[in-house]
Amino acid sequence: MIDRRTLLVRGGLTALAMGVAPRMAFAKAETDRRFVFIIQRGAADGLGIVAPVGDPAFVGQRGDLAADFASAPRLDATFALHPAMAQSLAMFQARQALFAHAVASPYRDRSHFDGQNVLETGGAGAYQLKDGWMNRMLALVPSGEAKAIAVSATVPMALRGPREVASYAPSALPEASDDMLQRVAMLYEGDSQLHGLWSEALSTRALTGDLAANNGQNAAATGQLAARLLAPANGARMAMIETGGWDTHTGQRARLAANLKGLDAMIGALKTGLGPAWADTTVLVATEFGRTVAVNGTGGTDHGTGTAAMLLGGGVKGGRVLADWPGLAAAQLYENRDLRPTMQLDALIAGAVAGAYGIDPGKAMAVLFPNGQKAAALGGLVA
Numbered sequence: 022m023i024d025r026r027t028l029l030v031r032g033g034l035t036a037l038a039m040g041v042a043p044r045m046a047f048a049k050a051e052t053d054r055r056f057v058f059i060i061q062r063g064a065a066d067g068l069g070i071v072a073p074v075g076d077p078a079f080v081g082q083r084g085d086l087a088a089d090f091a092s093a094p095r096l097d098a099t100f101a102l103h104p105a106m107a108q109s110l111a112m113f114q115a116r117q118a119l120f121a122h123a124v125a126s127p128y129r130d131r132s133h134f135d136g137q138n139v140l141e142t143g144g145a146g147a148y149q150l151k152d153g154w155m156n157r158m159l160a161l162v163p164s165g166e167a168k169a170i171a172v173s174a175t176v177p178m179a180l181r182g183p184r185e186v187a188s189y190a191p192s193a194l195p196e197a198s199d200d201m202l203q204r205v206a207m208l209y210e211g212d213s214q215l216h217g218l219w220s221e222a223l224s225t226r227a228l229t230g231d232l233a234a235n236n237g238q239n240a241a242a243t244g245q246l247a248a249r250l251l252a253p254a255n256g257a258r259m260a261m262i263e264t265g266g267w268d269t270h271t272g273q274r275a276r277l278a279a280n281l282k283g284l285d286a287m288i289g290a291l292k293t294g295l296g297p298a299w300a301d302t303t304v305l306v307a308t309e310f311g312r313t314v315a316v317n318g319t320g321g322t323d324h325g326t327g328t329a330a331m332l333l334g335g336g337v338k339g340g341r342v343l344a345d346w347p348g349l350a351a352a353q354l355y356e357n358r359d360l361r362p363t364m365q366l367d368a369l370i371a372g373a374v375a376g377a378y379g380i381d382p383g384k385a386m387a388v389l390f391p392n393g394q395k396a397a398a399l400g401g402l403v404a
Contacts, residue, residue, distance in 0.1 A: 054301045054336075055251050056377055057291065058155060058179065058261045059284070061308035062137060063268030066322055067329030068314065068349075068360060069277050070106075071120045071342065075099035078349040084316045086274055096120065100342045105281040108289035109333065116340035118333040119402070121369050123347055125310060125362035127393065131324035133268070136309030141178035143367065143390040152182025154370065154389045155261060159184040161380050161388055169259035170250050172243065177261055232264050232283025233276070240264075240283035241290040248294020251302075262287070267308060271319040288333060300335035303377040303403055307331075307366060313358050314349055327360030332373055336404045343369075343399075368396045376403030 072090045073079050075098050080087045093101040094110050100122065102110050112118035128139040128147065135147035143154035156179070159169065171180050232240040243262060250257045264287075266280045284306070292299050311328030327347075332339070347353050347361040355361040367390045375385040375398055382398035 054258065054377055055295070055298060055303070056158075056259045056374070057247065057251070057302065057304045059287070059304065059306045060137075060140070060177070060179070060261065060263055061267045061284075061306065062133070062263060062265050063308070064131075064133065064136070064310050064312055064324055065267040065308040065328060066269060066273065066277060066312040066325075067122060067124075067308075067327065068311070069269075069273065069322075070103050070281065071096070071122055071329045072101050072103070073099055073122070073346065073349065074101045076346070076349050078351075078353075082314050082349045085320065086316055086322075089274065089278065096342050099346065100344070103278070103281050105278045106285040108285050108292075109331070112288075112292070112333055113339055117335055117337055118331065119337060119339040120342045121330045121332070121364060122342060122344035123327045123360055123362055124330050124364045124366045124369060125327050126366045128310065129326065131310065131326075133309060133324075138178060140307065140309045140366070143370075143393065145392045149392055153177070153179035155179040155259065156182030156184045157388050157391075158259070158374060161374070161385060162378055168257040169261075170247075170257040171261045171263075172247055172250075173261065173263040177263060180261055232266055232281075232287065233279030234283075237279075237283040237286040241286040244287035244290030245294050248291050252295050252298050269312070269321050270317070270323060271321040273316075273321040292333075303332065303334040303336060303373055305330070305332055305370065305373055307370070311360055314354055314360055315358065325359040326355050327362040330366060330369060332369075332402060334377075334403070336377065338401055338404055364399075365393075365396050367393050368399045369402070372399030372402045376401070 068083065069086055072083075072087070072093065074090050074093070074095070089103060090101050093104050095101050096113060100120070102113070102120075109118055113120075126136070126139045127145045128136045130136070132147075138144070138147045141153050142150040143157070144150040155169065169180065171177055247260050247262060251260055264284065266276070269276050288304065291304065295302055307330045308328055311325040312322035313325045315322075317323055343364065345363040347363050349360070351357065353361060368386070371386040371389050372382060374380065374389060375382040382400060386393065386396070386398045
């Protein structure tokens, strides 16, 4: 077990004061199952990830953004998956992934900050709750020696709260140059312990940046790191990973494809790194809200409402798309511009947690979303 004192000592040894590693948060949760939340900050375009190609209005509404789906792999008669997500498609075909569409949190405005706060706290509105649903989730599982880890520049709101969490943050000093980091690495080459710790710190330097960076290699490294933290018998059992780059106001087609390639690489690396533990792992991918149905004048989309979410893992009852599809015709849109939400994201999350940990769905909904709309948690998501 790594306690706070050990973490702080290691933080000093590896020169984390130079700001090269993400903040990590640990919390107790005694279980063999793993749960990972990947947040897509910036409002990911669900219509550009899981496209309703069977909707008669799809091509006309999406314009050039529909081109990537002309020969994209079909998930069913209505939906196709973006071709950049090849590994996720393989998981879907193996019935280890499902997609939920036309989903949204209770938030109905279009501010990133407010929307992310609602998503992470599980409140009915922005800033109503002071702790996050993942922190409250710790009360639902047996306490013990297992840990929850946040891989991020700061402890995300979803993990903040009264449950036991030890953390350390990088210094506010200016970020070191690549040349400086390489010189420090050379100094540590003669010390096997420090060199290993320093190398691991360097590998986390850009974890929450744009997933498209370095042709997706940074994203894959993030998945590998998360797997190393989750796989050991005495390792973490819950994790949260922050991703960015989803705010595609301009040039969306190329940018979204690159970001999805990175996300796919991250999930694939997580699956590979976990090995047999993947069978007991549930991965949730969600964003604060969707984007407009129509393309704007700069080849992008603006802040919207309904979007798509993903559940992946060895225990997920996958191979399907969950959707009460509202349609994309003009008269069917929310406020004449957005995908109309027909499924509550809160119900999806509560159902995933309940299924993953064998918790009563009603209790999961009440604890995770105490100010919610009192909808029933979705059942049958995880074996």
